[in-house]
Amino acid sequence: MSVFSILRPILARFGLYLVDRQTFKKANLIHKAEQLLWTTQLFAPRHYPIRLVTGDNFWFYKGDRIVGFTGMADNGWRENGSYIKGGMPDKAVLLPDAVQLTWLAETERKFYQAQIPLPREQILKLFNKELTVFKFGEKQTGHYNRIDFAFEPNGCVHLRVSGLNTQTIATHQAKQIPMAWWYFARAERFDSSWMTQEQYFETRFLQLPADIQHRYKSQQIPQNRWLGYHTTTYPWKLLIKSVELEGYHIRLANADYYWVEPSTLAQEQERTKQIPTELVINYIDNGIRYRHSLYLTDYDGGLQHNEHPDGVEPLAQLFAEFFDKLSYAQTAILQIGKTYDMEGVISNKHESSKPTQVAKNDFVARLTDGQRLVNIPIYRQQRIQLDDAEY
Numbered sequence: 001m002s003v004f005s006i007l008r009p010i011l012a013r014f015g016l017y018l019v020d021r022q023t024f025k026k027a028n029l030i031h032k033a034e035q036l037l038w039t040t041q042l043f044a045p046r047h048y049p050i051r052l053v054t055g056d057n058f059w060f061y062k063g064d065r066i067v068g069f070t071g072m073a074d075n076g077w078r079e080n081g082s083y084i085k086g087g088m089p090d091k092a093v094l095l096p097d098a099v100q101l102t103w104l105a106e107t108e109r110k111f112y113q114a115q116i117p118l119p120r121e122q123i124l125k126l127f128n129k130e131l132t133v134f135k136f137g138e139k140q141t142g143h144y145n146r147i148d149f150a151f152e153p154n155g156c157v158h159l160r161v162s163g164l165n166t167q168t169i170a171t172h173q174a175k176q177i178p179m180a181w182w183y184f185a186r187a188e189r190f191d192s193s194w195m196t197q198e199q200y201f202e203t204r205f206l207q208l209p210a211d212i213q214h215r216y217k218s219q220q221i222p223q224n225r226w227l228g229y230h231t232t233t234y235p236w237k238l239l240i241k242s243v244e245l246e247g248y249h250i251r252l253a254n255a256d257y258y259w260v261e262p263s264t265l266a267q268e269q270e271r272t273k274q275i276p277t278e279l280v281i282n283y284i285d286n287g288i289r290y291r292h293s294l295y296l297t298d299y300d301g302g303l304q305h306n307e308h309p310d311g312v313e314p315l316a317q318l319f320a321e322f323f324d325k326l327s328y329a330q331t332a333i334l335q336i337g338k339t340y341d342m343e344g345v346i347s348n349k350h351e352s353s354k355p356t357q358v359a360k361n362d363f364v365a366r367l368t369d370g371q372r373l374v375n376i377p378i379y380r381q382q383r384i385q386l387d388d389a390e391y
Contacts, residue, residue, distance in 0.1 A: 035092035036127055041081030041162070042073035043150035043255075045226065045309045047212045049074030049204075050151045052084070053102045053111075053179070053187045070187065076307040077150055077226055078255040078277070095120050102177070104184065105153060106204050107216060111184075112155040114174035122169060123147065123161060131164040133249065133259045134282065134391035140164060150255065152226040158254075166257040168230055212309075222309075229312060230254035233272040234323050234332070236367070241337030243283040251278040253312050275319045277312060279336070282391065289386040294336070294363060295379050314377065322367055322374050332369050334376065339364050 044050045052071045069087025097120055102113040126144050133140055146162040155174035161167050185192035195203075205213060215221050230253075240248070247261035252274040260268045279294045298311040326332060339362065361383055365376035 036095050036124070037089055037092045037145070038127075039088050039146050040069070040084045041146060041148045042071045042084060043077050043079075043081045043148065044073035044075075045077040045152060046075065046307055047107065047208055047309055048153055048221075049106045051104045051106065051188065053104065053184060073151065077152065077309075078251065078253075078307060080307070081148060081150075095123060101149065101157060101174070102179075103151065104179075105151070105155070106201070107208065107212060108153055108221060109201050109216075110155075111177050111179040112174035113177045114155070114157055114172050116157070116159060116170070116172050118147075118159070119169060126161050126167065126169075131259075133164045134247070139391055150226070152224070153221050154223045156224055156227045158226070158230065160255065165259070166251075166255055168254050168256055171227060171230060225313075226254075229274060229316065232316075232320075233274055234319060235272045235330070236332045236334050237269040238276075238279075239333050239335045240281060240283065241335060243285045243337075246282040246284065246289070248282065249278075249280040250276055253277050253316065275312070275315055276334070277315070281336070282386070289388070289390075290383055291386055291391070292363060292381065292383045294365070294381045296365070296376060298379050318374065318376070319367075322369075322372070325372075326369055330369055332367055334365065334367055336363050336365050338362070 042050070042052060050073055052069070052073075069084040071082055071084035073082045075082065096118060098115065098117050100113070100115050102111065104111050129143065131142055131144070133142075142164045144161040144163040144165065144167075146160075148160040148162050148166075150158040150160060152158075155176060157172050157174060158168055159170040159172070161169060181197045182192040184197075185195075205216070208216075238248075238250075245262060245265075247259060249257065249259050251257045253276075254274045256274070277295075277297045279296070281292045281294070283290055283292065296315055298308045298314070299306050322332065362381060363378065365378055367374045367376055
């Protein structure tokens with residue numbers, strides 16, 4: 001029997017506790033791991049902008065002060081976030097356990113507020129996980145280094161960790177709240193006597209596309225559409241035909257983004273997941289290495305990184321209809337391959353894409369359960385030849 005085991009029960013009676021060297025060392029490592037440095041971006045669907053109000057939200061404690069932040073987002077729900085102003089630590093600090101967000105959803109003309117607990121242990125674990133991706137033509141290793149928030153109409157906010165990859169870890173429903181106009185004006189740094197609330201809303205409203213204006217007037221703004229993209233998952237696997245796969249990046253409809261390589265492919269194939277919106281495939285074909293990008297959803301104005309707020313809807317409807325007729329415990333296959341390798345597929349070009357002719361080395365896509373074949377539109381694609389050391 002050790003001295004520690006004898007003394008512990010005696011000292012415990014007096015509220016004193018002994019900690020051996022190993023336990024102390026482990027606790028100290030955990031404490032150090034909680035010291036994190038991160039940045040934060042905000043996301044919102046295009047044409048559904050939000051403005052985060054300052055003064056009643058916090059990230060971390062700095063002395064006796066609570067440090068708040070503000071910001072806005074309107075460039076996209078999956079990509080193209082906007083960095084917040086303030087609130088990001090300039091050195092490693094303890095990760096907070098909660099955050100309160102208050103924002104204006106401009107297209108809805110509503111204020112929302114949410115108190116969001118942060119899953120500290122999960123975030124710490126993800127931040128300490130080493131990631132490997134292939135970006136800008138080279139192999140990169142790193143970690144998650146952002147804590148992001150994505151907002152959608154009706155007050156739902158999605159909590160993500162991002163960096164080399166993106167992972168959604170929680171969703172929260174906010175409550176609609178009243179807000180004095182002078183308070184919002186002060187947060188946005190203008191004099192409320194210069195512009196009334198009605199004038200502000202009307203000015204912003206006239207900047208929206210005509211179809212979005214019509215949705216507001218007819219009360220047809222999407223409700224929990226992007227939440228559905230996150231919660232709706234399907235049993236599907238990816239099969240890339242007739243090439244030697246090196247790996248692929250995949251972006252899902254809920255914004256999750258990650259790298260899959262042959263060593264992790266089996267694990268990836270076993271899990272149910274959201275519908276895919278983008279694939280970047282690295283492969284070898286006839287001894288030549290390529291990077292092939294496929295975009296399965298439409299973009300606003302035809303620009304690659306301008307998300308259309310309705311861009312995922314055709315693919316979401318296609319998947320929903322296909323899996324509605326899929327018997328339980330079956331898995332569908334999303335097949336990707338060249339035109340001449342894919343029997344039964346004439347063209348996967350969407351009707352709005354130009355030109356309509358599929359080039360020789362273009363990929364086409366289809367969804368099958370072994371009995372049915374459904375063509376998956378590819379809105380844009382690009383194939384680039386790689387050098388031996390290039391990714």
